[in-house]
Amino acid sequence: MRITGLDFCGVAVTPRTNWCFLLVRTEDGRTGLGECTLANQEALLAAEAARLASRVVGCDALARNRLARLLPHAQGGLVAQTVLSAFEGALWDLAGQALGRPIHALLGGALRETVPLYANINRGTNPRTPEGFAAAAGRALAAGFRAIKLAPFDPIIWEDAAEPGWRQGYAEGLARIAAVRAAIGPEHALMVDAHWRFSPGGAARLIQDVAGFDLFWLECPVAEANHAEIRRLRGMANDRGMRLAGAEALAGLAAYRPLIETGCYDVLMPDMKHCGGHEEMRRIAALALTAGVEIAPHNPTGPGCHAHSLHACATLPNLLPLEVQFGETERFFTLCPGASLGFSAGGAVVPGGAGLGVALDEADARATPWKPQATPWLDPRLG
Structure with missing residues (x-):
């Protein structure tokens, strides 16, 4: 089950909230879903998703231990860790779909x-x-x-x-x-x-x-x-x-x-x-x-x-x-x-x-693409 694509999808859902998703696609037509929402970091999330895609496209989606290992000391910080977390979840989704079993x-x-x-x-x-x-x-x-x-x-x-x-x-x-x-x-x-x-x-x-x-x-x-x-x-x-x-x-x-x-x-x-x-x-x-x-x-x-x-x-x-x-x-x-x-x-x-x-309704999601938030929910000094 080879990975053919990894897409970032940011969605504006309220004037102060964006949700962000990662879609991992495979050669047999399946799509695995993960979420990588991180407020006010949407552009960086999209860039990190593209970087990850360049590394994993063509790989076996069932090789989760090799593809989605989290290294806390690795460069990229919380943005990279959030994208990797979403990717790991999407691989579990794909594995469950392939085996006909729920993730749990x-x-x-x-x-x-x-x-x-x-x-x-x-x-x-x-x-x-x-x-x-x-x-x-x-x-x-x-x-x-x-x-x-x-x-x-x-x-x-x-x-x-x-x-x-x-x-x-x-x-x-x-x-x-x-x-x-x-x-x-x-x-x-x-x-x-x-x-x-x-x-x-x-x-x-x-x-x-x-x-x-x-x-x-x-x-x-x-x-x-x-x-x-x-x-x-x-x-x-x-x-x-x-x-x-x-x-x-x-x-x-x-x-x-x-x-x-x-x-x-x-x-x-x-x-x-x-x-x-x-x-x-x-x-x-x-x-x-x-x-x-x-x-x-x-x-x-x-x-x-x-x-x-x-x-x-x-x-x-x-x-x-x-x-x-x-x-x-x-x-x-x-x-x-x-x-x-x-x-x-x-x-x-x-x-x-x-x-x-569950699966993302991509048409609905892409109808309201993410928007920069003029007023952050939290003061930048808090993260």
Whole structure:
């Protein structure tokens, strides 16, 4: 099953969001699908896809171990690792199609038929007031979700803590959390994503201030490389009954190993788009399991990553709910027809059928090509 082409497809789905896909084509007419969304890096992703194509066209699509090995020290950084992760996923899709089996069956079989989900309401919230966040949380509850996550602290960043308005921005973030907790009641799980916006000292204060909201976890309070402070903050969070979560933009087991061995996080969040694909996610989860660390894959983007994440999550024993972007765009459910990617009672059925179980509607996708984002979702200082 020789590879005849590798195509990049970037799709504008909202004024602030592009999804990016990798299509691997073979001589027998099959197409494997991977997702390589990486905000504000679309042009670089397309260039990296073309570079990868020059290396793999003509190769056997079933030679995955040779073609899609992730080397964390290799040049290219997260852009190259994201394209390689999508390529690895597309090769799994092709292998499943060729064998007539779903990806999760090739990974050893599903431990569960339905994957639990939590609703990330961040991009689906408008206006971004406490009332707007509460309304979005209410919509997620009405859709059957039992766990909600918000990112309430934009646009503050710790480097600007001396600037006028920072304290007010922080207070507004706490008000958003309070409004969502009031809207969902004490019986539903609440997570807060801090998007690395705090210094270690500011994060310590944050943990004290959010303790009364009974968070299930606090996510990414400080820069990912600050292991000593992350361990300290984990202890503070645990003392107040909440988990510390993070590590959503790392690639490969080698990057996760020190986080696991030094006890940085209660919950690791490898992303199928960045971590190296199915093989690396399973290795990360297996090592985490030996340390009692839970896995909640990062998954706030498009339907390709979501479908691959469902297959992976079906096989992981140390799984917490999988993230899904709630309320951003209905194209999430229509752009990749095939198995249903719908949500029901806070969960999603693992796709059946051969391979990934869904395929990109290329005509629909190419009707709205990706557009440069004038205003990045995150401040460039955050990544």
